[in-house]
Amino acid sequence: xxxxxxxxxxxxxxxxxxxxxxxxxxxxxxxxxxxxxxxxxxxxxxxxxxxxxxxxxxxxxxxxxxxxxxxxxxxxxxxxxxxxxxxxxxxxxxxxxxxxxxxxxxxxxxxxxxxxxxxxxxxxxxxxxxxxxxxxxxxxxxxxxxxxxxxxxxxxxxxxxxxxxxx
Ligand SMILES: [Zn+2]
Numbered sequence: 623x624x625x626x627x628x629x630x631x632x633x634x635x636x637x638x639x640x641x642x643x644x645x646x647x648x649x650x651x652x653x654x655x656x657x658x659x660x661x662x663x664x665x666x667x668x669x670x671x672x673x674x675x676x677x678x679x680x681x682x683x684x685x686x687x688x689x690x691x692x693x694x695x696x697x698x699x700x701x702x703x704x705x706x707x708x709x710x711x712x713x714x715x716x717x718x719x720x721x722x723x724x725x726x727x728x729x730x731x732x733x734x735x736x737x738x739x740x741x742x743x744x745x746x747x748x749x750x751x752x753x754x755x756x757x758x759x760x761x762x763x764x765x766x767x768x769x770x771x772x773x774x775x776x777x778x779x780x781x782x783x784x785x786x787x788x789x
Contacts, residue, residue, distance in 0.1 A: 627781070689723060
């Protein structure tokens with residue numbers, strides 16, 4: 623088995639099978655580039671922050687504010703850890719304040735825009751729902767109706783990157 627297929631571990635067979643075929647036949651790269659011909663232009667942390675705030679203000683205005691949204695090159699994407707949400711507790715004059723930070727894996731700097739959006743939506747939803755439960759995914763789909771397809775495509779993007787690197 624091609625090791626890059628670990629990214630779709632846990633998906634049902636009717637998804638694993640065609641993806642495996644794409645990978646083993648060597649057609650995944652071309653397929654992916656046709657599906658997503660364009661990359662986003664949100665390269666700076668300021669741009670990323672503004673991008674996330676715009677989505678938050680539209681769908682989750684009342685949820686606790688975001689203090690930071692950054693690209694982080696230390697995040698390795700494995701299985702269900704698509705991003706990292708941190709709640710940094712800081713002590714201010716005896717009071718503990720929680721700061722909401724979102725960290726996006728740096729490799730998504732070169733991703734198609736819908737996939738970056740999916741990651742940001744995922745992390746924003748965690749501001750409200752900590753666990754990956756039904757309420758969490760409902761919130762994700764509210765912000766991005768094709769959320770589930772894009773979460774799969776984000777994994778295909780990981781396989782795409784690994785395949786491109788090997789060439
Ligand atoms: Zn999560």
